[in-house]
Each structure stands twice: as structure tokens, then as C-alpha cells.
Amino acid sequence: METVEPEIAQKPPSRRSDLKKISFSPRYLFTLGRKMAPPVAALAAALLVGAILLYAAGYSPWYAYGVMWEGAFGSRNNLAETLLKATPLILIGSGLAVAFRSGIWNIGAEGQLYAGAVAATLAGIFFTGLPAMILVPLVLLAGMLSGAIWGGLAGFLKVRFGASEIVTTIMLNFIAIIATSYLVTGPMIEEVGKFPQTAQIADAARLPRILFPTRLHIGFLLAMGVALASYLLLFKSSRGYALRTVGISPDAARYAGINVGAGLMISMAISGGAAGLAGATEVAGLTFRLYQEISPGYGFDGIAVALLANNNPIGVIFTGILFGALRSGSEVMQMNAQVPSVLVSVIQGVVLLSAAALGVFRITVAESRKE
Amino acid sequence: MSETLLKLDKIVKTFPGVRANRGVSLEIRKGEIHCLLGENGAGKTVLMSIVYGLHQPDSGQVIYNGEHLDLRSPKDAIKRRIGMVHQHFMLVPTLTVAENIILGQYPPWKILRHMDRVEEKIEKLSREFGLKIDPKALIHTLSVGEQQRVEILKTLYHGVDLLILDEPTAVLTPQETDRLLVFLKEMAGRGLTVIFITHKLDEVMQVSDRVTVLRDGREVATVVTAKASPRMLAKLMVGREVLLEPPPREGPKGENVLSVKNLFVNDERDLPAVREVSLEVRSGEIVGVAGVSGNGQSELALALAGLMPVAGGEIHLDGSVATNLSPRKLSCLGLAHVPEDRHRMGVVLPFSVAENFVLHEFDHPPFARNGFLRYKMIKSHAMDLVRQYDVRLGGVDDEIVNLSGGNQQKVVIARELHRKPRLLLVNEPTRGIDIGATEFVRRQIAAQRDAGAAVLLISSDLEELIALSDRLLVFFEGRIVGQIRASRDRIEEIGLLMAGKSGKDLVEK
Numbered sequence: 001m002e003t004v005e006p007e008i009a010q011k012p013p014s015r016r017s018d019l020k021k022i023s024f025s026p027r028y029l030f031t032l033g034r035k036m037a038p039p040v041a042a043l044a045a046a047l048l049v050g051a052i053l054l055y056a057a058g059y060s061p062w063y064a065y066g067v068m069w070e071g072a073f074g075s076r077n078n079l080a081e082t083l084l085k086a087t088p089l090i091l092i093g094s095g096l097a098v099a100f101r102s103g104i105w106n107i108g109a110e111g112q113l114y115a116g117a118v119a120a121t122l123a124g125i126f127f128t129g130l131p132a133m134i135l136v137p138l139v140l141l142a143g144m145l146s147g148a149i150w151g152g153l154a155g156f157l158k159v160r161f162g163a164s165e166i167v168t169t170i171m172l173n174f175i176a177i178i179a180t181s182y183l184v185t186g187p188m189i190e191e192v193g194k195f196p197q198t199a200q201i202a203d204a205a206r207l208p209r210i211l212f213p214t215r216l217h218i219g220f221l222l223a224m225g226v227a228l229a230s231y232l233l234l235f236k237s238s239r240g241y242a243l244r245t246v247g248i249s250p251d252a253a254r255y256a257g258i259n260v261g262a263g264l265m266i267s268m269a270i271s272g273g274a275a276g277l278a279g280a281t282e283v284a285g286l287t288f289r290l291y292q293e294i295s296p297g298y299g300f301d302g303i304a305v306a307l308l309a310n311n312n313p314i315g316v317i318f319t320g321i322l323f324g325a326l327r328s329g330s331e332v333m334q335m336n337a338q339v340p341s342v343l344v345s346v347i348q349g350v351v352l353l354s355a356a357a358l359g360v361f362r363i364t365v366a367e368s369r370k371e
Numbered sequence: 372m373s374e375t376l377l378k379l380d381k382i383v384k385t386f387p388g389v390r391a392n393r394g395v396s397l398e399i400r401k402g403e404i405h406c407l408l409g410e411n412g413a414g415k416t417v418l419m420s421i422v423y424g425l426h427q428p429d430s431g432q433v434i435y436n437g438e439h440l441d442l443r444s445p446k447d448a449i450k451r452r453i454g455m456v457h458q459h460f461m462l463v464p465t466l467t468v469a470e471n472i473i474l475g476q477y478p479p480w481k482i483l484r485h486m487d488r489v490e491e492k493i494e495k496l497s498r499e500f501g502l503k504i505d506p507k508a509l510i511h512t513l514s515v516g517e518q519q520r521v522e523i524l525k526t527l528y529h530g531v532d533l534l535i536l537d538e539p540t541a542v543l544t545p546q547e548t549d550r551l552l553v554f555l556k557e558m559a560g561r562g563l564t565v566i567f568i569t570h571k572l573d574e575v576m577q578v579s580d581r582v583t584v585l586r587d588g589r590e591v592a593t594v595v596t597a598k599a600s601p602r603m604l605a606k607l608m609v610g611r612e613v614l615l616e617p618p619p620r621e622g623p624k625g626e627n628v629l630s631v632k633n634l635f636v637n638d639e640r641d642l643p644a645v646r647e648v649s650l651e652v653r654s655g656e657i658v659g660v661a662g663v664s665g666n667g668q669s670e671l672a673l674a675l676a677g678l679m680p681v682a683g684g685e686i687h688l689d690g691s692v693a694t695n696l697s698p699r700k701l702s703c704l705g706l707a708h709v710p711e712d713r714h715r716m717g718v719v720l721p722f723s724v725a726e727n728f729v730l731h732e733f734d735h736p737p738f739a740r741n742g743f744l745r746y747k748m749i750k751s752h753a754m755d756l757v758r759q760y761d762v763r764l765g766g767v768d769d770e771i772v773n774l775s776g777g778n779q780q781k782v783v784i785a786r787e788l789h790r791k792p793r794l795l796l797v798n799e800p801t802r803g804i805d806i807g808a809t810e811f812v813r814r815q816i817a818a819q820r821d822a823g824a825a826v827l828l829i830s831s832d833l834e835e836l837i838a839l840s841d842r843l844l845v846f847f848e849g850r851i852v853g854q855i856r857a858s859r860d861r862i863e864e865i866g867l868l869m870a871g872k873s874g875k876d877l878v879e880k
Contacts, residue, residue, distance in 0.1 A: 236744055238734035238738075238742055254698065255676075255710060
């Protein structure tokens, strides 16, 4: 053992080991630590507040949290359920990170998810004759495109008419959700016609599962891929440089010769596409059909997921899993410890508030240091 | 002379990574105007923030009116009749003047009941001190100069013996500056003590009784202003001789590079801002644009840079039509633009220094390949320019927001000049930066002219225009009202033109 270490240290620095050296230098660890500190502290504060509430309501916080942990990660199946819930959150959060970094406040991921789910269902029902190799990508693509169009619409309204995207995306949420209700109770209702839901999509349209015997499907890996791609787009590509410039300072972007309107449209379409993809993976991987309220608010949780990760898609993987765990853990907590799962909404809320507060704190410290 | 009002004894204040004050001692006398002079980062603002209770010193004493002061917050300072007007105003834009003045002083239910009395008192104060302001006006409808008046009124309202002003003239027009300086002298005559933080030498000479020069967190000297000269103060401040006036270029000018014919530009509210302006700039000359800010110079610059639509007229750059072209295309034609608003336009504050250097070229080779940024090239490019233009920083990966204003501007200058522009458009190149950086920036601009660039220089600093320009165009209400050889002995004439007195009036006088 003693002889091995110096050998490694003396290795001539190749390009690969160069990369390693950078990633573990003290400076890098310091910056990483500084970036990680706010969300971690926010989570700790939220759990503390949650514990106080649990205690005040007459439960043992220790026991309740134990059950919750168990529920989120305690077994293969529980872990799979957590990752299943994290999948749409990571997809949506990654897209929203791109939008928020580009300075456009897409609050419409929920509606874009529905738009994606509708298109994916249609593709899955109509193209029954196709093999899975073609049908699965087709279903996903349909969802993504539909979401991108739904999001791009708000982007277009902003760029062309100056309509606030916050308002338009919220309105488009209502339209998408209510339109879905209409479709599944009327034109698209299953032939049996008993329940407000569509027929099942073709077997060949369904996403392969990756962790038997659980329900976890390949959509989770897809979400990780999308997060990685969003990260590369934002921070490693020249398009991302342009988008971030638009997000920070439209004036500087124009000065740099960047087309601000195009940037806003693109980031709106990207975030809509990611949310649409989330809708498609829900249908093709989990529900196999469309019905009302197919999303329990993933589009809104996705905003929190992105913000808590400081709009960094790699961070979104972690915050997405965290929120997924809170969701799946809370269900078990409600069942086994009789703690209302509403409490978990409180914890999620406090996570967000503390993250925001810490963000403000960070800004204040930075400003007071300057002369 | 007179007794001491405020005494600072060996004040030390350290922030993580920055030693702002390293044992500063200072004495302020009752009724004097005392300038604190120093470059950015010399520790002036931190020192005064300690006096105002915003920071607590690590060690050292503050003695005020003979007693030891231990301020926990600005509220304590206000109680002791110490007032401070910050460089960035602390006003709520959507509230009225009166509401801002009493903000935080009373519980809300009292505010509503006493608003009339408050407004009355403000009106009385503003009459008494000649600070005309409507207490019912909303802050965001006021000009910057008026907002500053509100800040001063705020201190008067709460009662003030010691007034600290942090770079009060940085945001003012020359006229507003003059008015402020006159006002301060008057107030000092009435017994108010004023501490005036600045890095502008002419203001020090104009207004102060005594001046203390700070450098690197230490006091270098305190002198009676009457016995000082700008040259000596500059040397104290920077620590070496400075040359603010690069030597002029000898020899004939070259060919026309920029020619503008009958240009009309509308401002953001679609009102005419530039009216029928024609001008020419030749290779190897610097043409200065003088004028009180808000008379169309900004719009002229933005239109020339492709950032504001041209409503009428023509722009030619090196013989090709350059009217309403995109910034990208203009940049290809050889335009470099140092914008007026550094923070909003010139740099992207949260980006690293290296990223800021490629603002125009981030998607060209060698900085991008196949759509991906090549950080290795971007960084080595940045390191070259940092060395060449003497930018002081920790590393090119630092966020540019952490650099001083002067070093930020050096980054902008380096980025724009290294491309060897045919036309260099510079707007307020040295606003808000320290004297060392000012010297450097001016020398770089002159070097571009010597290398054959045509330079159009817009500045609200008349000294700067005269120091650099070959000839001056004076703007008033969007028109060129005079064209004058840039020379110090015609400064009065230029001032009158800037104020809208036409050349004819001058002759008749």
C-alpha cells in the first residue's frame, strides 16, 4: 500500500488525470461546498421546522421521519417509486433551469406536461402497427414536440407582443388541463366509456422497465440524460453562453450581437419540450393511458426543483430525487404513521423558503463586502 | 482653528479576504468640509460606514463630540445627528418623497395619521434650505439630482450635525454638481460639518477646507486644500506621478472613416432625441461630443452602434452604408463600442473575466468549435489580454463583479481595442473609475488614434474631452449647436453652448 501512493502521484499528467486533478483540488471542493451549502442548509431547516410541527401535532418526529425515510428508500420497490416520482421532476426541472437561466419565467410546465401527455397518448393509440423500436421514440418525440409548441407559444407571445410569460404560461396551464379533461371525457374516451379516461396505448409504445420487479422504467435514465444535456447546453455550448447572457442582461446580449427574442423563444421551447417529455414518459412508462389530473402538480414542483438547484441541471438530478423522495416517503408516512401527507407540503414549502432566504443572505454578504 | 467634532483613532476593519482599513486615524473639525480622497478600494466608504454604524470596527476608536462612540446600527448614528447619503440611493421608487423620508421611523398606523404634518415639515425644510422638492412626488418620477436632494432632506429632517456624502457627484450632471457644491458650502457656513467622499480632484479643490488622502486602507496625508494642488493630490492618491493628458498626435489626419448625414433618432419613448445631426470623424483624430447628459448623446451612440433604430438620415462607415445594421455587422465593418453603462451593457457581471473577454466572439473560432465553447482558448486569450492591459485580478476565472470599476473598464477596453477597430466609439470611458485606471484608459484611447483609428468620444467630463479631443461638438436638445477646437481657454464658451446659449448670443455679448 505504501509504495503504491507515490507511484500514482508521480504519474506524468496526461489529459485525463489533468481533469481529475482539477475536479478534486481544494479550490474546487471549496466552491462546490459553497454551492451545496444553501440547499443542504435549507433542507436541514425544513426538516427542523417539520419536526417541530410534528411534535406540536402530537407525533414523534423521530418515528415519523424514520417511516418517511423507510418509505422513500427502505426497499427496492420504495426506491423505485421515489425515482419514478423524480423522473418527471428532473425532466421538468432541467428544462426550467434552462428557461430561468435565460431570464424567462416559465410557470407553465404543468400545462406543457399535459400537452405532451395528450400528444403521446394519441401517438400511442393510433400507431399501433409500429414496432417498439420506432413507436417508443415516436411517442416520446410527439410529447416533446407538443410541449415545446405549447411553451413556444408563450415565448412567441412574449417576443412578438411583449405579453408577460408569467401570465400567459399560467393561463395556458388552465387551457391545457381543462382541454385534457374535455378530451378524456368526450372525444378520446375509451370505448367502454365507463371512466373518463382514454384507451390504453399500444404495448409497443410502452417504455421498457429497468428494475424488476418494480415499475421503474427507462424514463428515469432518459431524465438523467436530459439533465446532462441541459447542463452541457447551458454551460459548455456557445448557444448556452448566449442564453445565459440574455438571462442576465438583455442589453449586454444585444450589445454582443445576440438575438434576444430568438433566445427567449428557444429557451421557452426547450423547457416546454422537457415538460412535454415528462408528460410522455408518464403516459408511456406508468399510466399507459390518459386521464384527468394525470400530474399531481409536477409542473409546479419542478419550479422548486430547479430553483433549489440554483438552476443547475446537474443539481436538478439531486433536488428532483429529493422532492421525489419527499412525495413517496410522505405517502408511506401517511399510511404507516397516520401523519397527514399535507405536512410534507409544509416541509417542501420551508425548503423553498429557506433556500430563497439563504440566496438573499448570500447576495447581501457579497454586497457588503464590496466597497 | 475650531474644535474637533469627530476623531477616528487607528480604525482597523477586515472583511474576509479584504483589509479595508488598516489603522486609519482622522480628525474632523466642526463646520468644515472635509474631503476623503482615494482610489476605489482605498477604504473610504468602509471607514465612513463605520462612523454611520453600518459596520463595526475590528479595533480602534470613534470619538464623537468628545465621547466614545459605539454604534450598533445607523439608527444609533441618526440619533446622534449623523447623516449619510450613500452612493446608491436608499429610496423606495414607488413611494412618495415624504413617505421615504419617514420610512422606518414610525409604526405604520402613525404614518398615515401624521402624513400631513410630515409633508408640511418637509416643505418648510426644503424652503429653508433651498432644496426645491414636492413632498407628494413619487420617487421614480424624480431625476437623479432630485433623488439626491431627497436623501439630503432626509438627513435634515432627522436632524444632522455631521453629513457624510459618498461620491455624491458620480451620478450628477455638471450643473447639478455645481448646485450641490454651492449648497454644501452654504450649509457649512451655517455650522454643518460635511465629510465628502470622492475621487475627483477638481471637486476636492472646489469645495473642501481640508482633505485626507487614503491609499490601500491607510491615510497618506491630511492637508489644507488651499495649500494643495491637484497634481500633488493625484500623486498622493496613486503613489506615483500620473499623466491624465496624453500628448496630442502630430501630423495630418487621414481619410474619413465615419460620416453621418442628417441623422434622426428617437428615444425609448419614441420622442425625437437626435435631430438632423451631421458629423464626420477622420482616421487619426479624436472628436469629442460635449453636452449635458440627456441631450441626445446616448441615443447618438446607440444608433451608431446598431442598438437603437435610425429614424432618418444616413451613416457611412469606411465608405459602406452602416445605417440600421446589426451590432454584429457593424463590428465586422470595424466598429468597436465602449458603452456608457458598463454594468448593464459593457460586461456581464456574473460571468467570469475570461467569459467577458469573448462577449462578441464567443461563437467564432477559435473560441467555439461545433457549437461548444473551448474554455482553454477562452482562458488563454483572457490571460494574454489581462497581461497586456494590466488588469488587476486574482484569476481569469473570477467573476467580473468582484473587480473594481477601473479593472472592469480595463476589461471592456481591452476587449474592444484588441480587435484594432477602424472606428472607436467610446461613451463615458472613465466614469466612476479611479485615477490610475483613468490615466490608463485615456492613454489607450490616444494610442488607438495614433494607430490610425477614428475616435468618437462622448463624455460628460469636460476635462476629459479637452484632454483627449482634437475638436469638440456640442450637443443641445439633440442638435449640434457648436463646433469648437478643444482647448482649455474656451471652456466658458463651451459651457454656455452646453446650456443652450447659441453662438449668436455669445457674439452679441
